[in-house]
Amino acid sequence: MTSPLYGQMMDVPLLASSLLSHAARYFGDTEIVSRRIEGDIHRYTYRDCEKRAKQLAQALIALGVQPGERIGTLAWNGYRHLECYYGTTGMGAVCHTINPRLFPEQIAFIVDHAEDAYVFFDMTFAPLVDIVAPQCPKVKGWIALGDASCIREHLGDMEVPLFSYETLVTAQDGDYAWPVFDERTASFLCYTSGTTGHPKGALYSHRSTVLHAYGAALPDAMSASAGDAILPVVPMFHVNAWGIPHAAPLVGAKLVFPGKDLDGKSLYELMEAEGVTFSAGVPTVWLGLLNYMKEAGVRFSTLRRTVIGGSACPPAMLRAFEDQYGVEVIHAWGMTEMSPLGTLAHLNFRQKARSPEEQRKSREKQGHVIFGVDMKVVGDDGRELPWDGRSFGDLHVRGPWVIDRYFRSDESPLVDGWFPTGDVATIDADGFMQITDRSKDVIKSGGEWISSIDLENIAVSHPQVAEAACIACAHPKWTERPLIVAVLRPGATVTREELRAFYEGKVAKWWMPDDVVFADELPHTATGKLQKLRLRELYRDYVLPGVAEHPA
Template sequence: MQGLMMEQPLLVASLLVHAERHHGAQEIVSRRVEGDIHRYRYRDLAQRARRMANALAGLGVQPGERVATLAWNGYRHMEVYFAASGSGAVLHTLNPRLHVEQLAYIIDHAEDRVVFFDLTFLPLIESVASRVKSAQIFVAMTDRANMPETHSLSTKLLCYEDLIDANSDVFDWPLLDENSASSLCYTSGTTGNPKGVLYSHRSTVLHTYAAALPDSLNCSARDSILPVVPMFHVNAWGLPYIACMVGAKLVFPGPALDGESLYELIETEQVTLSAGVPTVWQGLLAHVDALGRAFSSMRRTVIGGAPCPTAMAAAFQERHGVDVLHAWGMTELSPVGTVCSLKAHQLTLPQADRYAVQAKQGRAVFGIDMKIAGPDGEELPWDGNATGDLLVRGPWVTRQYFGCDDESPLRDGWFPTGDVAKIDRDGFMQITDRSKDVIKSGGEWISSVEIENVAYLHPKVTAAVCIGARHSKWDERPLLVVVKKPDSALTQDELLAFFDGRVAKWWTPDAVVFVESVPYGATGKVLKHRLREQFADYFLPN
């Protein structure tokens, strides 16, 4: 017997419709690229998103086609979020921290029709535009008064506000198949080219539900939320969608992510919840502590993208009364997988024991199932000791990468995360290692293989191995271990200068160590773990 309930598809546009209808007067505050503060309400967001949906139709964007953004966190970016996905197109957020060649590859691989961008990124757009074939329409996300007077684009540069003004706010969001694509986000390409993860409307709405729950990010209409995590980084961990679902005030920081700017926004807008990577919070804490300031409103901060140092959690909680939620996820998980929300019996643990729990990545949110597996694939016990490959599954976990119709990354229906982890009896997961030789710096992945490939191009290099060494600010930074060709006079400065224009600047290694030889295993592979052990603390003070 079938149930007798209504069948209504789970659609991204429904989040905006709900926000307009039930939280229309709630405020959205944005620090703009133009330098000022912009304020409006959810009802304004909804109206302008409908105008932009009409504009996309006028530009010839068809259902299923990709609409790209290269932008900071702000109200215009959020309008495109809903205009693209809600109208049946696919929102494709681009990471400006990638190298120009990677961006060009991603744009063409996704076959983006239109690229929206903040003025900050005009030089990057000019470099990318000459390298891509798919994108022919570029829209500067500003008004007519701030449009650039000159540019090198071979096509006409459109003005965002002109498109808004020229179109009606009457638009009926189509009743789409909830399993149709809503948005697209690429991994950072840690092994080979970046891979696209294509989210559906259904997966996005379900992820929004789960991430908003009390034991997840714990969001409500009483919150003022500051997403410091970029909207180009896995949809700002879902916070723009969550805010619409619960009716929270949104505060967007724009390009100003320094401690002083963030603190000013937090206090002025009475932010209660923020989210970002540890490196951002280091700058914020340094600013607050140097001036002897305090947080008058902020009560919770979500820290993810890299492990949260115990000292940082202690600083927030003991000095400032701000609870820390340590979270873990991946692009392939939309991204939230686990959140370290303490259980009742853990609240009364001694401080050291409590912080030991908070150092873990946490327990799975509803919808995510996880397990650890040994070398032969058998599931290992949740005893807090056994370590194995971390695998996950759930309704917002990818089953296949975009454009890879003939292959699947799944193992017997489970997605292999590439992390090695252990899980304790309370279900708290802790990552202990990485199965791939990638470097995580400031919450972003750096490919050791790509750095090695560039180093091998240098005529004086015989062998090159890139590893991640611990760093007090960035968690890890790339260290290049090199064997020079005999009798060559290669210097560190010469080799690092060789990377200019070949990789993104922040990918460039911080230092080079010259050695006589590197260790190899029986199969001829470099034993990177030995080098990691040898140089683990290279960037830390003696």
């Protein structure tokens, strides 16, 4: 048998450190701006960032950190966190970003499961570290992201032994060459939210990290360029801020980090001050920003587009951004197991020729895959369903930045080489995917399926509704029927009857919610998603109107 003919190209591995080296060499003077925990605005360049990341790598080596060891972070979006990204992975260790919004018991489980050697933390999380640290005996040291004076001032009462980040970093000279190793070496470790059972770890590789950065920067993805000033609202502890800390240096974009202040006023003022052109985040954060702008009567002067993901973007939010403020909304979908980007709702040439209403309906979907992701929808029998926009089933994906198995798990979740996402979806003739529900959230009424997401989107399109969730309630005749739990805007007076009537003509009669209840707030997961499991527990014994008429 004839052996294959190999190309005669340089064998240069895809390493995360190369992204920062590229930015430092070719966009060295481009700014990285951070609102610090200390309260001030910090500025430096990609060139400065690489030097300090190399100093950090030297510091970790001096502490005895070995390649492959996990280094945890409990930190907001800022320049020190970015240095942790590149300093740890650049020297061959694994950067393990930890979501501080999880319960302390979950954080302790994650740190212990990952076997983190050291954990970096922002000073705002000192009380959390004091709770978690005694439960994590494998951690050799906790490193406060500040200088010694700040630690003495703010963390004097902490019981755990501490290192000062700035003391460790400034003790090194930065005269360090990034090592070259196999691109399949582990780079980042991200855990799922753990809404059902313990969180599970997704262990990325340098290869998958760099490929994902390429995919994220594509014109039909985030369309990032050197002409952008990018503010990631999505936290760096949430699936690597959707790849922005890697895509931005890949193209040489200015980075603006908001720190811990994610309220509407703080975000708006920082965006305006730094000329932000592009941002990304979950719907709950944008709701606060839009409310602030409406109340303050202000507009954007530089923001041109934003990616909204994490949970479905309500059509009313998309319309508010575009019609009232001239900001393009790019609806996106992905998950931790996918690094996370999967689809984005950019229209193709044919779709742009359609009516404005048709275009908007397409852009309200989660969109088209980017190269590197393949997807299909399968029915109960495992067979692929047609791309007709109507047939919905379980969404499966595969690709070079999709996990093969979870960290420390011997069993693979793959089905015939595909990862089952747990989402229920349709794909239309344009290849646009739409999530109709999570498989555990879909409502099955009389043998037919009702999309809770569609009913939620209608509720939040009502001018007096701020947020809404739809859950299934038990019904003796139909098995399950939809219940809307709504949060009203301040001063709103809409009644349950009026909100139910709002659905008339918008959905089939059998999709109409059986009831509406009002709440002061809705529970959210640590990543800002509606916590349907908690809602189902709260309303487990709720009796729908008219149910008593049906025999049990």
